[in-house]
Amino acid sequence: MILEVDAETVVSYLSGTKLAHINIVSWTRHLLRPLKKAGLTLSVDIQDVIDPDDFYREDYVREADVLFFSSTNFSDPSFLIEKYLEIRSDRIVICGLGNKGCVVGNEKGIEHFDPxxxxxxxxxxxxxxxxxxxxxxxxxxxxxxxxxxxxxxxxxxxxxxxxxxxxxxxxxxxxxxxxxxxxxxxxxxxxx
Incomplete structure (x- = not known):
């Protein structure tokens, strides 16, 4: 079964909002550009990254203004944050570290926040x-x-x-x- 949502309907429904937080289920992929074109800030949670070059997450990584991911598979997520900032430096990248706090990166650098x-x-x-x-x-x-x-x-x-x-x-x-x-x-x- 393939779920297809009409992008115009979604954009119309979200008219007047500032933000869309997108999950990486495949049917949301075709909403990314229309939502950006409508002026919304796009936030995406790419979950627990295994491969930083994962083709499935590529569109989401490219389009996100705020990018969240989990450190489940990496003890030090700094290289991933740097990689995602190389793709787009004008964004915020946040990695949750569970009981170790979080790491936040943007064009000004990368900072660790204690829990x-x-x-x-x-x-x-x-x-x-x-x-x-x-x-x-x-x-x-x-x-x-x-x-x-x-x-x-x-x-x-x-x-x-x-x-x-x-x-x-x-x-x-x-x-x-x-x-x-x-x-x-x-x-x-x-x-x-």
Missing amino acids: IELAEPVVDTNGAGDSFAAGFLSSYILEGYSIREAVLRGQIAARYCCTKKGVSSELITKDHLDLLFEEKSEASGQLP
Whole structure:
């Protein structure tokens, strides 16, 4: 079965939005250029990369303005970030490292961010990467936070997700994220 979605319908439906976060299921491939042409910022999660030259992910890697991937198969993702920035230097590339934090690259360089802690224990990591992406993207693209601030907000959302057992109904709210962000920012000296 081949799923085909009409690109014009999708672009029309997303009219007035700033951002599209795309998963790498094959039917989304033909939406990449129309969404870019419509002026949306494209975020793509290419998941757990095995081969940096993977043909299947090539379109997604080329078109993404913000590119997420997991470090599951690489202990040091720096060379992958560099490779993806060589393809397009005008983007942000983010690699989640699980309990080791994350690595973020852009045209200014590559930076490692240590993990953050919350009082509640980790009970389930399912959904942490998606929570990080949602926290980062909403903060950076939609609310205008700096990259560093958006990374912290993404980390808070991801870590909070890990305190819940596999239910999306208990994900962090914006108000709770704002509160934890203020606490963590003051503790780390990020806010004046």
